[in-house]
Amino acid sequence: MLGESGQAAGSGEQGEDVPASPLPPAPSPDPCEISPRSVVEALLFVGRPEGRPFSARELAAAMRGVSPHEIEAAVAELNGHYERDAAPYEIAGSSEGYRLALRDDFRRMRDKLHGRIREARLSPAAIEVLSIVAYNQPITAAAIDELRGVPSGAALAWLVRRQLVRIDRPPDEPHLPRYCTTERFLRLFGLESVGALPRSEELEKL
Structure with missing residues (x-):
């Protein structure tokens, strides 16, 4: 009986289902490859x-x-x-x-x-300053004043606030900012680039 019970016990252990250990998940490829x-x-x-x-x-x-x-x-x-x-x-x-x-x-x-970008209503002074910047960029405030013969700080500040003109600070002369037109300026005036601005000979034909 001992032998039978031992054999039975042994057969019972052999017949029992032992759960397999779960396999570790396969490493997933990096979804954001740096390239x-x-x-x-x-x-x-x-x-x-x-x-x-x-x-x-x-x-x-x-x-x-x-x-x-x-x-x-x-x-x-x-x-x-x-x-x-x-x-x-x-x-x-x-x-x-x-x-x-x-x-x-x-x-x-x-x-x-x-909301659509509103057309900017420009004063005569702002138009003059914007034209000078567009055709002479990058340009300093002092150079704009010299070309106009009057101070242009207020008009420049207004154009910067309206995102028609931006301020660039060259690394070699950060204390001497330059003024340039912006992407918004190009969009408002329907230009692909500043190179598409009409030249003097074209304006004379108008």
């Missing part, structure tokens, strides 16, 4: 103050061993990816650089949500 393409996309997503674009050289400088030519290739690759996915945005390029922008079909949705 020149992803860095370019991240920088353009964050953007710069006043919507200023990034030049290819500036984007390349944010990474080690990446050339401006590789930035152009990354932008083309990203735009191809956005187009295949029917994304509502794209990387818009101009002579000043790149920025992330909504496609034309989606801009009216933005306008409905945030």
Whole structure:
């Protein structure tokens, strides 16, 4: 009986189901691979103050061993990816650089949500100062005053508040700010870049 009971006990232990130890989960691939393409996309997503674009050289400088030519290739690759996915945005390029922008079909949705950009009502002094900045940028306040023959501080401050003019501080002369036009200036006046501004010979034909 002892032998039988021992055998029975042994057979009972052999027949019992022992739960297997769970296998450790397989490591998942990193969903956010750091590459020149992803860095370019991240920088353009964050953007710069006043919507200023990034030049290819500036984007390349944010990474080690990446050339401006590789930035152009990354932008083309990203735009191809956005187009295949029917994304509502794209990387818009101009002579000043790149920025992330909504496609034309989606801009009216933005306008409905945030309201259209109001046309700026410019005083004669503001128009004169804005014209001087547009055609001579980057330019100092002292140079603007000299060209006009009168102080221009109030008009400049108004244009900066309306985001039509921005202040740049060169690293070598941060105490001597320069004034330049903004992306909003280009949008309001329907220009692709400051290079599209009419020249004197064109104005004479009007």
